[in-house]
Amino acid sequence: MSTAASAAPADPDQAARQGWIGLLARAPARRLAALFPELPAHEPLRRPETGTVMVRGRLGATGAAFNLGEMTVTRCSLRLASGAVGHAQVQGRNKGHALRAAALDALMQGPEAERLRRQVLDPLAAEEAARRANRAAKAAATKVDFFTMVRGEDS
Amino acid sequence: MYVAVKGGERAIDAAHALLAEERRGDTAIAELSVAQIREQLRLAVNRVMAEGSLYDPDLAALAIKQARGDLIEAIFLIRAYRTTLPRFGASRPVDTGKMACLRRISATFKDAPGGQVLGPTFDYTHRLLDFKLMAEGGAETAAEAPEPASVDPAPMPHIAEFLNRDGLIETDAPSDAEPGDLTRNPMQLPADRALRMQALTRGDEGFLLSLAYSTQRGYGRTHAFVGELRIGMVEVEMEIPELGFAVTVGEIELTECETVNQFQGSKTEPPQFTKGYGLVFGQSERKAISLSLVDRALRWQELGEEGQGVPAQDQEFVLMHADNVQATGFLEHIKLPHYVDFQSELELIRKLRAEAQAAPARADSPAEETAE
Numbered sequence: 001m002s003t004a005a006s007a008a009p010a011d012p013d014q015a016a017r018q019g020w021i022g023l024l025a026r027a028p029a030r031r032l033a034a035l036f037p038e039l040p041a042h043e044p045l046r047r048p049e050t051g052t053v054m055v056r057g058r059l060g061a062t063g064a065a066f067n068l069g070e071m072t073v074t075r076c077s078l079r080l081a082s083g084a085v086g087h088a089q090v091q092g093r094n095k096g097h098a099l100r101a102a103a104l105d106a107l108m109q110g111p112e113a114e115r116l117r118r119q120v121l122d123p124l125a126a127e128e129a130a131r132r133a134n135r136a137a138k139a140a141a142t143k144v145d146f147f148t149m150v151r152g153e154d155s
Numbered sequence: 156m157y158v159a160v161k162g163g164e165r166a167i168d169a170a171h172a173l174l175a176e177e178r179r180g181d182t183a184i185a186e187l188s189v190a191q192i193r194e195q196l197r198l199a200v201n202r203v204m205a206e207g208s209l210y211d212p213d214l215a216a217l218a219i220k221q222a223r224g225d226l227i228e229a230i231f232l233i234r235a236y237r238t239t240l241p242r243f244g245a246s247r248p249v250d251t252g253k254m255a256c257l258r259r260i261s262a263t264f265k266d267a268p269g270g271q272v273l274g275p276t277f278d279y280t281h282r283l284l285d286f287k288l289m290a291e292g293g294a295e296t297a298a299e300a301p302e303p304a305s306v307d308p309a310p311m312p313h314i315a316e317f318l319n320r321d322g323l324i325e326t327d328a329p330s331d332a333e334p335g336d337l338t339r340n341p342m343q344l345p346a347d348r349a350l351r352m353q354a355l356t357r358g359d360e361g362f363l364l365s366l367a368y369s370t371q372r373g374y375g376r377t378h379a380f381v382g383e384l385r386i387g388m389v390e391v392e393m394e395i396p397e398l399g400f401a402v403t404v405g406e407i408e409l410t411e412c413e414t415v416n417q418f419q420g421s422k423t424e425p426p427q428f429t430k431g432y433g434l435v436f437g438q439s440e441r442k443a444i445s446l447s448l449v450d451r452a453l454r455w456q457e458l459g460e461e462g463q464g465v466p467a468q469d470q471e472f473v474l475m476h477a478d479n480v481q482a483t484g485f486l487e488h489i490k491l492p493h494y495v496d497f498q499s500e501l502e503l504i505r506k507l508r509a510e511a512q513a514a515p516a517r518a519d520s521p522a523e524e525t526a527e
Contacts, residue, residue: 014400022390022403051241053404055210055391056248056334057434059348061313061413063327065248066334066349068356069436071210073243073404077397087397089243091405092211132255135388139257142273146265 020108020121021101025090027124029097035120036100040107045077045085048095074098084109178223192216201408201437202226206479207233208338208357210407210436227359227479234480247401248331249389251411251434253310256387258438261314263380263415269311274386275438314383315413315430324415324428344471351453351474352446356435358477360442366467367448375452375465379414379431386410386438410435412443416451421459429458449473 024032052070059066075089076098086106088098107116179186193200193216203215207230215233222228258274261267273279318324334349335342342350355363370377388408392401412433420426431451433443452467466472476482 017398018400018402021398025402025404026390026406049241051243052209052237053243053391053393054245054336055407056246057251057352057409058248058327058329059352060327060430060432061251061315061411062329064330064332064334064349066352067245067336067338068249068353068434069205069208069210070237070240070242071391071405071407072214072240075243087395089393089395089402089404091391091407092213135257136255139272139274142258142275144271144273146271 017105017108021088021105023121023124023128024088024101024104026128027097027101029090029092029094031124031127032100032120033096035123036104036116039099039103040080042078042080042103042106045079046075048074048076048098050074050093050095053089076102078102078106080106080110082106082110178221187220189213189216189220192219198438199224199226201439202360202442203229203233205436205439205442206230206357206359207237209233209237227483231480231483244393246404247392247394249391249407249409251385251389251409252313254385254387254389254409254411256311256385257408258386258440259311259383260385261381261383263382264314264317267314267317267383311385313413315415318382318415318428322425322427325418325430327430342474344474346470346474348450348454348457351470352432352434352450354474354477355446355449356433359479359482360439360445362477362479363445363449364441366452366473367445369465370448370452370467375455375463375467377416377431377448377451379416379448379451381444381447382413382415382430384410384412384440384443386440408437410437410439410443412440412447414444414447414451418458424459429454 051073053073054070055068056065057068058064071091072093073089073091074093074095074097075087076095077085077087078099079085080103084106086102086104086109088101088105090098090101104116104120107113108121193212196216196219199219200212200215203218203226204210204212206226207215207218209215214236215229218229218232218236219226221232256269256272256274258276259269259272261271265271315324319326334353335347337350337353342354346354369375371379386408388406390403391405391407393404394401410433412431414431416429416431418424418427418429429451431447431449431454433446433450435443435446449467452465453470453473455462455468462468
């Protein structure tokens with residue numbers, strides 16, 4: 001699903017981590033808060049901070065990179081009592097979103113991963129897939145079906 | 156001489172209070188929420204994000220509310236806010252080939268793989284006022300029931316790729332050279348294409364539209380076809396140093412336009428089509444098409460074309476006048492107090508007039524003057 005897969009990660013653990021970090025970044029903040037309301041005890045390494053990322057494009061879609069404009073991003077890093085470290089960089093200015101994403105990134109590296117995958121990540125992924133499918137279906141409904149009129153001289 | 160004058164504070168405070176009251180309008184009418192602006196005035200929000208050069212729909216909606224719907228004022232607010240934020244870095248170049256398209260059309264290939272997807276377009280509407288929208292509460296239009304069979308999840312290839320296979324169109328070789336950034340360093344002319352694109356994509360839509368239109372009317376004709384226009388979501392990926400790999404930080408909506416233009420060929424190049432390109436935040440196809448035409452017009456030198464001395468081919472003219480915040484700042488500053496400057500002008504003109512009135516007398520009677 002994520003284009004991050006194009007980075008061709010060396011090991012499957014990294015691919016899995018890229019997957020959940022991307023999913024958590026794209027998730028609606030309110031939905032994440034509903035699915036994961038209680039933050040675990042943690043030590044902040046970098047408190048949530050809002051800044052920007054310069055988004056780049058390519059000239060002619062495939063050519064040289066250029067600066068398109070910035071987007072707001074909030075980042076956060078923390079350490080759990082277990083020692084696991086979590087990072088987050090999420091679109092927008094919602095500090096709670098970044099905190100939850102960082103906490104989940106750390107927790108997903110520990111023994112609670114399976115439970116959290118079931119309770120948080122799977123529902124988020126399913127909802128995202130449904131959102132995307134819905135949008136794709138609505139776009140597809142506007143696809144043109146051309147038909148050719150039979151002309152006199154051809155018959 | 157500079158003379159400091161005080162005394163406007165009370166008037167300024169009262170003016171700002173009046174501004175707030177006018178902004179609110181009739182209090183018998185419900186107040187607009189920022190979320191309503193974000194959701195229901197999406198194209199205004201998109202324009203403020205594109206020209207404010209900051210993708211954040213909530214902030215753009217807030218700016219529109221604060222600016223009472225004056226989009227250039229809203230863009231100014233966003234530009235000012237942006238300067239208060241630290242920059243964490245730059246994304247990888249977005250891959251528009253993987254865009255989840257809401258709209259994708261081609262004016263050059265009817266049967267393009269992926270098809271002609273109209274999306275939420277104003278095209279083919281009759282431009283008649285829809286009074287149903289005036290009826291409050293009602294007028295809820297049901298979403299068109301999609302046919303599941305027609306949903307094609309495969310990514311839509313760029314149309315230019317088909318022409319590429321036969322070498323009929325120029326190719327843009329990928330390069331990851333660090334592009335110049337006009338928000339960090341003042342723009343130097345001549346600017347390369349990457350820097351021009353940054354200036355144009357945050358440039359004023361109306362200015363670019365007029366320039367693009369001027370090329371169509373003959374001031375630097377490049378005979379453009381819209382090879383492809385697409386609107387949709389792309390993921391933004393960024394390398395995270397702490398992780399040592401790239402992750403998705405979010406998703407943004409973009410409009411991309413590629414034009415196919417004529418090219419005669421040169422001594423070294425066989426004739427082939429050339430391209431103009433435009434990429435803009437949000438749904439903004441008028442801007443994306445305008446950008447493509449202006450981008451193509453500005454490439455005349457690198458393509459070995461003859462300059463026609465027209466505005467759209469003049470880098471300095473285009474790039475130095477495209478920014479509506481800069482333009483507004485300089486234009487509107489002349490309404491601010493210039494009492495001292497004007498006083499000196501007044502004195503100068505009185506002196507010149509006095510001299511001019513004295514002069515004819517001298518010219519008419521040189522004898523008298525010498526006699527004196």
